Amino acid sequence: MHDLIIVGGGAAGLAAAAYALDKQIDVMVVYENLGGKINQKFTMHADTDFLVGHILVHLDVPGAEPEAPPRLGADTVHEFERQVTTQRGRALFDRVRKVAKQGDVFTVETERSGALQARTVIIASGVVPKQLDVPGARELVNHGLGYSPVSYARALAGKTAVVVGSTPRALRGAAELARTAAQVYLVEPTIMPADDPLAVVLSRRPNVEILEGFHVIEISGDSSVDSVTVERDGKVRRLTVDAAFADVGLAPNSSMVKDLVKTDAEGFIVVDGHNATSVPGLFAAGDVTTVYGEHTLIAIGEGARAALSAHDYLLAHE
Amino acid sequence: MHDLIIVGGGAAGLAAAAYALDKQIDVMVVYENLGGKINQKFTMHADTDFLVGHILVHLDVPGAEPEAPPRLGADTVHEFERQVTTQRGRALFDRVRKVAKQGDVFTVETERSGALQARTVIIASGVVPKQLDVPGARELVNHGLGYSPVSYARALAGKTAVVVGSTPRALRGAAELARTAAQVYLVEPTIMPADDPLAVVLSRRPNVEILEGFHVIEISGDSSVDSVTVERDGKVRRLTVDAAFADVGLAPNSSMVKDLVKTDAEGFIVVDGHNATSVPGLFAAGDVTTVYGEHTLIAIGEGARAALSAHDYLLAHE
Numbered sequence: 001m002h003d004l005i006i007v008g009g010g011a012a013g014l015a016a017a018a019y020a021l022d023k024q025i026d027v028m029v030v031y032e033n034l035g036g037k038i039n040q041k042f043t044m045h046a047d048t049d050f051l052v053g054h055i056l057v058h059l060d061v062p063g064a065e066p067e068a069p070p071r072l073g074a075d076t077v078h079e080f081e082r083q084v085t086t087q088r089g090r091a092l093f094d095r096v097r098k099v100a101k102q103g104d105v106f107t108v109e110t111e112r113s114g115a116l117q118a119r120t121v122i123i124a125s126g127v128v129p130k131q132l133d134v135p136g137a138r139e140l141v142n143h144g145l146g147y148s149p150v151s152y153a154r155a156l157a158g159k160t161a162v163v164v165g166s167t168p169r170a171l172r173g174a175a176e177l178a179r180t181a182a183q184v185y186l187v188e189p190t191i192m193p194a195d196d197p198l199a200v201v202l203s204r205r206p207n208v209e210i211l212e213g214f215h216v217i218e219i220s221g222d223s224s225v226d227s228v229t230v231e232r233d234g235k236v237r238r239l240t241v242d243a244a245f246a247d248v249g250l251a252p253n254s255s256m257v258k259d260l261v262k263t264d265a266e267g268f269i270v271v272d273g274h275n276a277t278s279v280p281g282l283f284a285a286g287d288v289t290t291v292y293g294e295h296t297l298i299a300i301g302e303g304a305r306a307a308l309s310a311h312d313y314l315l316a317h318e
Numbered sequence: 319m320h321d322l323i324i325v326g327g328g329a330a331g332l333a334a335a336a337y338a339l340d341k342q343i344d345v346m347v348v349y350e351n352l353g354g355k356i357n358q359k360f361t362m363h364a365d366t367d368f369l370v371g372h373i374l375v376h377l378d379v380p381g382a383e384p385e386a387p388p389r390l391g392a393d394t395v396h397e398f399e400r401q402v403t404t405q406r407g408r409a410l411f412d413r414v415r416k417v418a419k420q421g422d423v424f425t426v427e428t429e430r431s432g433a434l435q436a437r438t439v440i441i442a443s444g445v446v447p448k449q450l451d452v453p454g455a456r457e458l459v460n461h462g463l464g465y466s467p468v469s470y471a472r473a474l475a476g477k478t479a480v481v482v483g484s485t486p487r488a489l490r491g492a493a494e495l496a497r498t499a500a501q502v503y504l505v506e507p508t509i510m511p512a513d514d515p516l517a518v519v520l521s522r523r524p525n526v527e528i529l530e531g532f533h534v535i536e537i538s539g540d541s542s543v544d545s546v547t548v549e550r551d552g553k554v555r556r557l558t559v560d561a562a563f564a565d566v567g568l569a570p571n572s573s574m575v576k577d578l579v580k581t582d583a584e585g586f587i588v589v590d591g592h593n594a595t596s597v598p599g600l601f602a603a604g605d606v607t608t609v610y611g612e613h614t615l616i617a618i619g620e621g622a623r624a625a626l627s628a629h630d631y632l633l634a635h636e
Contacts, residue, residue, distance in 0.1 A: 015615055022390050023494075024472070072340050072622075076394045154342075175633040176341075197634035273610050292591050293623045297333055301619010304390075305611045315493040316515035 002028045004310050005108050005118040007096045007256065010036020011073065011296045012286025013124035014080035015303030016310075017090070021083060023311055028118070029091045030110060035081055036126055038074045038296060042152065044144040044224050044243045073296030092116075096256045099123070101279060104317065109256075119317070120310040123261075123269060123277075123284040124303055125253035127294075132164065132246050136219035140244075144225030148294075149173025149245035156181045162228045162239050164216055165247035166190035169294075171198045173245055178208050185239050186210045187230050189248075211237070219244060252288045264290055275306035281317075283310050320346045322628050323426050323436040325414045325574065328354020329391065329614045330604025331442035332398035333621030334628075335408070339401060341629055346436070347409045348428060353399055354444055356392045356614060360470065362462040362542045362561045391614030410434075414574045417441070419597060422635065437635070438628040441579075441587060441595075441602040442621055443571035445612075450482065450564050454537035462543030464563045466491070466612075474499045480546045480557050482534055483565035484508035487612075489516045491563055496526050503557050505529045505548050507566075529555070537562060570606045582608055593624035599635075601628050 004020055006013045009031025020027035033039065084090050094110040099121055101107075108116045129147035131137060137145060146152060149163050149170070157180035163173050164187045174186045175198055184207060191212045192199045202208050214230040214237075221227070229238045252267045262270045262278035269277055269284040271291060277284050285291075285306035286299040322338055324331045327349025338345035351357065402408050412428040417439055419425075426434045447465035449455060455463060464470060471491075475498040481491050482505045492504045493516055502525060509530045510517045520526050532548040532555070539545070547556045570585045580588045580596035587595055587602040589609060595602050603609075603624035604617040 018390060019613075019615065024498075072336060073394075075397070076391075079393070172630060172633060176629075179342075198630075201634055201636050293626050295337075295622055295626060297337065297622035298619045298626070301616045301622070304613055304615035304619070308611050308613060308616070311494075312490060312516075315490060316519055318519050 002118040006122045008124035009034040011299035012303035015300040016307040017084045018080040019307035120281045122306045124286045127250040127287040130249040159242040170247035274309045320436040324440045326442035327352040329617035330621035333618040334625040335402045336398040337625035438599045440624045442604045445568040445605040448567040477560040488565035592627045
């Protein structure tokens with residue numbers, strides 16, 4: 001029986017694990033993707049002053065290109081990863097099917113390693129961005145088509161981008177890109193309330209065109225996105241762009257606790273200010289929770305607090 | 319006029335600044351202590367197997383002693399510090415007297431540099447632990463007398479410590495120390511409710527003695543704490559210890575906004591899940607807020623979220 005099982009190996013899960021190891025807690029991390037989002041590579045066509053034609057910009061290779069700043073927090077997550085993986089028996093590559101509680105003991109059912117037991121559990125299994133279901137979307141994902149506009153604002157300076165979505169994140173992404181991009185198209189399948197302050201700012205921006213009620217019908221490009229075709233009531237427009245970003249919602253990876261714990265309507269796990277869920281001894285952290293802010297540094301803090309709270313629980317239940 | 323002024327140069331303030339610089343926001347950090355708590359040094363006497371007599375253990379020199387693990391998050395904070403200080407005009411060594419708001423503009427009154435203006439402000443000015451006011455306390459602070467028991471649990475393995483205080487942090491600290499220390503004395507000036515789960519666990523520990531209703535009257539030692547003298551109703555006991563930890567409460571550094579923003583009864587700044595305060599455009603992060611968990615990693619996450627929210631505000635108020 002472990003003191004703590006952490007479900008998920010992204011920023012939140014690894015921060016929780018590093019904290020737990022520091023406190024000499026018997027911890028096991030069950031992960032499918034160690035490092036989580038920080039491993040995602042994104043490339044796009046980019047004209048530069050010093051190269052003719054198209055080059056690929058690897059945004060997450062620090063120092064490789066002038067447009068490639070290291071992503072804030074990535075080094076810290078790599079260091080946590082190192083701390084967890086250099087200790088024997090602390091990380092298990094597997095998928096968690098279900099978490100159940102009987103008495104004071106949690107059972108974590110895995111796909112390949114059977115059932116594990118623990119006195120506390122932290123769910124840090126993250127989200128999956130909802131994907132566009134149109135021709136070209138599957139082929140071009142991470143090649144000019146991204147699901148997080150805010151991460152790439154710097155690389156789009158002077159370029160043209162389209163943002164698809166009516167979520168607050170989509171609007172924020174468009175606003176951030178518009179500060180430096182030459183042209184931003186905002187494709188809003190659902191029309192925003194006119195008094196949303198960000199919508200008002202965007203509507204005044206000379207380099208932003210808002211396409212209300214339009215839907216994406218195709219994404220095109222050879223090795224990277226070249227154009228996005230949108231449509232409303234039979235009217236079709238083809239937008240020539242350097243990159244396309246969709247934010248049509250996030251799907252939390254919370255199915256393993258859906259019968260156990262309180263979630264919101266979309267499945268995000270409800271946590272309090274201690275990262276505690278509705279089940280004593282069960283904590284959650286990072287994007288899978290109702291907490292605000294999908295950023296590596298924020299996930300690190302949430303993971304650490306979940307581990308602190310799990311530790312509090314363990315100390316009070318010895 | 320700056321986009322953002324950050325008050326405080328600890329983990330939360332520096333994380334907020336690093337986030338803001340990454341977003342190319344015009345930011346200024348006004349600090350009195352760059353790095354904050356991570357710069358604190360703590361030493362104590364320690365008998366070791368390989369040295370006769372007393373040596374000084376420097377707990378925050380990574381790798382210097384086997385008992386000296388690097389403090390989790392300290393490297394990250396140093397990296398943020400480097401990012402902030404290598405850019406010209408982003409950090410100002412000064413004390414903030416008062417923050418006021420007129421229209422949409424904040425005025426930050428400093429002691430030596432006059433008044434600065436900004437569109438948003440993040441307060442990340444931290445806390446000061448309340449000090450014991452007894453003979454020896456002032457002389458021995460950080461020399462065997464600390465104000466955060468949980469940071470030093472590892473170094474106390476097999477040793478004897480006293481924890482002073484009735485706060486939840488004091489109880490947690492005592493419980494954590496008791497897992498590895500030979501003997502822990504818990505001096506509780508205020509008697510805890512008997513049904514507190516942590517109090518119950520502590521009362522059952524064979525290596526914990528709870529001294530209810532006792533007060534510290536003296537702390538003694540030559541270059542580091544050797545003993546703590548306590549008293550109740552004229553009964554005096556002298557406890558021989560390797561270290562003493564007091565947690566008699568934290569005082570938030572929030573006086574510069576006390577007339578502006580909503581705080582709790584003790585002066586901690588009330589923030590919501592976006593790190594927003596009661597004043598639009600004014601955010602707060604870290605130990606100065608009502609948020610749970612005084613840990614470097616948590617402060618990093620809170621600082622980043624405050625900066626994200628300040629950025630949201632700036633985007634929506636251009």
